[in-house]
Amino acid sequence: MSEEKNSKIEEQINQNKYLVGPGLGLIIIGLSYLVWWLMPFAFDAFFVDMRWAHNWVYAIVILNVGIAWYYKSPLSRIIAVFQAFMLPVTASGSFDTIILTYVSTFIAFLWVLTLLIEKIRGIEFLKERCSLKTRNWINLHTMVFTWILIAHISLVFLIGRLPLENQLLGFGTYAGYLANLPPESLEFATWAFDITLLAWAAIVIYEQIKLGYNYKNKPWPKFGFWWVFVCMGSSLIALLIQELTIGF
Template identity: 25%
Template structure:
């Protein structure tokens, strides 16, 4: 049991849990904000991308990894650049998540659907998940580089988000992504397992914004 728990304490697991917690928060206590302004609907979308990437980190087949990469880029970037509505983004996010679940179940019975030659397969195993994390990294990049200083062009589909919890979450994502990539190559950092550091950091990304929200009243 301890061995299984150690395997689960990874950045990928943390990202998956974060996606679930984020989605539940907006379906539950924060739903009134969406009712007042539907532009907050992107908070139903990006959590599903997180869940897709987090799940792929444990399935680790080429088809599922590729699905996660596509979701991380195709859904995240246009959604946070306000190129389409949250409804469109939600449909796409759910489709990719559904495809990943389908592929996982199908490949358990039939084997890997995408099975390239050994050299390419190794390369894809190494890099696809990293690309997924890079896709996620566009969330804070867009937030701080574009939306923070100049929210005007995005207001059709996205609200102004200068609140402290959102800012903290985006800033912390700059740390989580390198940890998620690093854990695949480096076992320990300062005597601690990198995978556990990433998992702990992702849990803090849930706790700290919630604490700030409660303190702010």
């Protein structure tokens, strides 16, 4: 019986060897997003309209949150929450997105610095002040909170900006939030990405609820991970459809 039990444990560890889950999915989205918006054609769009800089914020934050999933430390994950707060702020068009890009870059640097210090010291910040139960609670719920904040990219666009865009355009192309964000109601890729990203957030939160604290390190359900490719693929298809129909 003990051999069979050990075999099952080893099998679970092997299944979860590469830790495929929300973190890896976000890393793929974040890296793809960043690479795309560092391409020459993206810079051309940026130089024509600097308001497209909000995509750099999205890329940096999503990538940072994805990496944070792999490092369970209360302070680092609290920093990741502050990083994720940049998403609804950016999506709302409340501030200059160039400045927000610098802020998100600084927070990412702060996160990396925290990780390095903890690794060098060999002890996490707040470890002596937190019980194991509190540590686990913070690590789990901060990550869920970051996913909710990521979903706000979609929510703010669909509920906050979209209903007002035509009215604001009536006053000018830089009225209201358009001072910091470009009009996107006719951007098919934005629609596709935001709708599928909202679905992604719902999927991974549901998966987290099913797993709970996952003390046994069970493999993460793969549906949320594979949905990432639906997000990216649908956005590219939507971009192609836009090019073939109304153009950019």
